[in-house]
Each structure stands twice: as structure tokens, then as C-alpha cells.
Amino acid sequence: EVQLLESGGGLVHPGGSLRLSCAASGFTFRSFAMNWVRQAPGKGLEWVSGVSGSGGNTHYADSVKGRFTISRDSSKSTLRLQMNSLRAEDTALYFCVKALESAMGPDAFDVWGHGTMVTVSP
């Protein structure tokens, strides 16, 4: 069974840092791009960041560029998101998401984790 399990969320002060992890299982990790999508409380979905199957191509939403860093470790089938300079508006449930068909390029998201909550508050 394909599974994604996020961890690392929590309460952090503005300006602080947090590292999210996502443990993947049930599929060939390096064959698919991976992404982070977030959802603020009571709000819609926002794509945050993505990484190609090889890890060589990374992409960020303008709202997090320069503050967040996505990475992947194929030896451990793990996706990570390093979040620095956190702001109140980063408060959200962060989902780890698998690309449907490819390691890179336009793709829908077919597998979602349950999410890990990040709260940025004084």
C-alpha cells in the first residue's frame, strides 16, 4: 500500500525554524516528483514546493521562496521541508503529496499524507 507519513510539525515563534519530514512507502520513491501542499485553518489548498524524482530540480511558491528548502533522500524514501523565518501566515496543515505519473513535469497529485500542523504564534 502506498503511504506517506508526515512528522515534524508543532508550535514555533515568528522568525523560528521547523523541519518537516515525510516517510514514503509502497512505491519506487525516486520515480516520482514529490510536493508539499498546505491548508490554512478553514481555507483552501496552496501548493508550497516541489522536487523532481532525482532531487535535482526544486520549485517554490513565491510566498515561501528564500525561506523554505525542499529536499529528498532516496536512500531513506524521505521528503523534507526546512522552514526558516516562519511567519504567522505560514500557519497551516502541511501535506506531503506524490505526483501521479512522473518524476518531473506537469502532473496531478494522487497520494496525500494526513498532514502535519504548523502553528506560528508568539
Place this chain on the structure above:
Amino acid sequence: DIQMTQSPSTLPASVGDRVTITCRASQSISSWLAWYQQKPGKAPKLLIFKASRLENGVPSRFSGSGSGAEYTLTISSLQPDDFATYYCQQYNTYSRWTFGQGTTVEI
């Protein structure tokens, strides 16, 4: 970035109804469109990709259509399990995925 606008925001409906949700992009997205269903406290679930292709295991009462900048999700006969929020997502512009604001189908 491409903006995605869903309508309506809320859709009152009853079991057995035929339901249609529309998603309009700010420019042509060449059918690079997906639909997701999300229930409270749960992760989104992929229903449709490439505008009209049904994801494995999704009931055939769900269908997608459209082209260019306008797309629709149709539920042919609404079931109790279908009351949820639905999101469209464009993936035409690589690394600039955007979602619609969501449509809540409610009783």
C-alpha cells in the same frame, strides 16, 4: 500565476441530484486540470486528472469535461458520501500549480 475560479462556492443539493461544478482558468491550461474531493479533517482525494480521466477506484458517477480555460466536474447522481468540498487544480504551468477556492456540496 494562473488564477482558478470555481463556481459556485457553495452548492445546496439532495441525494440523487445531478451536480455540476465549474472551474475557470485565467488562461488556457490545455486540459492540465485535476479535481479533488476533501472531507472535513481528511486529506484531499484525487478524482479526475487531465480534465476527464477518472482516477482508479473513483465511482463512474464522477466525470470531468472541458477544454481551454473552462472545465466542469459532474456528479451524475449525488450519493450521501459525496457531500464534501471539491477543488480544481491546474498543472499547466510547471512548478506553478494553483488550486481553485473550493466548492462545498452540502445538504
